Amino acid sequence: MSDALTLRLKTLIIATLKLEGVRPEDILDDEPLIGSPRFGLDSIDALELVLVIEKEFGVKIGSSEESRKALASVSTLATYLRAQSTRV
Amino acid sequence: MSAPAPLPHNPGPSWGFGFLRWADRRWPRWLFRPLLMAGTWVGLAFMPVQRAHSRAYLAVVFGRPARVLEVWRHFFAFADFLVFSLQAGGGAPVRCALEPENAAAFEALVRSDRPALFGTFHFGGSDLLGYLLSDRGRHVTIIRQQVGNSDDTRLLGRRFAGHVSFLWVNDPAHLLYDLKTAIEAGESLALKCDRLEFSAKAEPFQFLGAERLFPFTIYHLALLFDRPVVFCIAVRGAGPALRVYSSPVFQPDPALERAANLHVARRHFQAVLNQLETLVRQDPYLWFNFLPLNPAAPAALR
Numbered sequence: 001m002s003d004a005l006t007l008r009l010k011t012l013i014i015a016t017l018k019l020e021g022v023r024p025e026d027i028l029d030d031e032p033l034i035g036s037p038r039f040g041l042d043s044i045d046a047l048e049l050v051l052v053i054e055k056e057f058g059v060k061i062g063s064s065e066e067s068r069k070a071l072a073s074v075s076t077l078a079t080y081l082r083a084q085s086t087r088v
Numbered sequence: 089m090s091a092p093a094p095l096p097h098n099p100g101p102s103w104g105f106g107f108l109r110w111a112d113r114r115w116p117r118w119l120f121r122p123l124l125m126a127g128t129w130v131g132l133a134f135m136p137v138q139r140a141h142s143r144a145y146l147a148v149v150f151g152r153p154a155r156v157l158e159v160w161r162h163f164f165a166f167a168d169f170l171v172f173s174l175q176a177g178g179g180a181p182v183r184c185a186l187e188p189e190n191a192a193a194f195e196a197l198v199r200s201d202r203p204a205l206f207g208t209f210h211f212g213g214s215d216l217l218g219y220l221l222s223d224r225g226r227h228v229t230i231i232r233q234q235v236g237n238s239d240d241t242r243l244l245g246r247r248f249a250g251h252v253s254f255l256w257v258n259d260p261a262h263l264l265y266d267l268k269t270a271i272e273a274g275e276s277l278a279l280k281c282d283r284l285e286f287s288a289k290a291e292p293f294q295f296l297g298a299e300r301l302f303p304f305t306i307y308h309l310a311l312l313f314d315r316p317v318v319f320c321i322a323v324r325g326a327g328p329a330l331r332v333y334s335s336p337v338f339q340p341d342p343a344l345e346r347a348a349n350l351h352v353a354r355r356h357f358q359a360v361l362n363q364l365e366t367l368v369r370q371d372p373y374l375w376f377n378f379l380p381l382n383p384a385a386p387a388a389l390r
Binding site for chain 2: 018042043044046047048050051062063064067
């Protein structure tokens with residue numbers, strides 16, 4: 001079930017990536033973000049998302065492995081930020 | 089743990105680069121040149137795939153089927169540049185003469201301490217431009233594919249050590265993070281923007297009579313990291329000199345929305361490609377992509 005952080009993340013993802021016609025409730029917590037045919041996000045989109053998340057939550061995602069794990073889904077991103085960020 | 093994937097190789101024998109360097113140093117020009125021409129015929133005979141791509145590309149430029157001699161000229165232009173590149177890697181001086189159009193803005197950017205994104209193409213002497221920026225005090229990270237037998241890259245890297253670094257695109261999983269790290273560290277990047285294989289973003293642009301897909305990633309990076317973009321194309325001038333054509337500088341405008349910036353970026357890149365097409369039509373043999381020409385864009389993208 002979505003909590004305040006996952007809702008905030010979904011809103012951020014939609015705004016950052018200009019996902020037209022997508023509402024926060026359309027994104028499932030465990031749905032893959034990168035490589036999903038529904039969103040069609042590529043590596044530049046992922047990079048853009050990483051930059052926005054770093055700025056918004058004051059974290060540094062330092063490697064592609066870390067980013068792949070963190071951006072696997074909204075749920076994994078929320079878990080990552082809870083562990084890493086003081087701004088959650 | 090799996091073994092790392094073997095590096096790709098340039099076409100031709102593994103001893104080809106070494107032999108070219110040896111012959112260029114030892115043999116007089118009157119002997120080396122005709123033998124290089126003859127060797128190009130041998131290369132033409134043993135590289136059917138590259139020959140077919142050359143023929144197809146030249147047919148597009150000429151508007152008629154290309155003759156065998158024209159395909160040979162294409163191959164020879166590349167062999168000639170390779171020798172030039174190996175000479176440069178071996179320490180031979182190379183002078184860059186900037187064409188006047190856009191030169192002032194380009195010089196101002198290069199001589200500033202502002203990190204920038206330098207784009208170019210596999211055309212003429214453009215491959216050397218990243219290294220030669222060091223003459224103007226720039227440290228540049230050159231993005232390229234690592235191949236197992238690229239002696240020219242190895243030699244140029246050694247000659248310009250301290251002024252250039254390499255970021256290899258062979259591992260796309262790490263490429264974007266390496267790019268991010270380099271840009272955030274204030275590095276300037278040099279990347280070629282004609283081959284689609286490692287590009288995250290491609291868009292259609294008018295080139296050689298059709299809407300063709302070209303990598304557009306450089307502009308997305310510019311917008312994400314607020315970096316200027318400038319393109320340079322080099323052709324051989326007299327002697328050991330390169331004539332360099334620079335584009336206007338594209339600078340993301342923070343007052344504009346992303347979509348508006350991308351619109352300006354597309355216009356900028358189309359102007360760059362128009363300039364490239366002019367040079368391609370002046371000397372078609374300098375297009376050093378022995379690969380399928382950039383494909384026509386699907387109707388949905390036009």
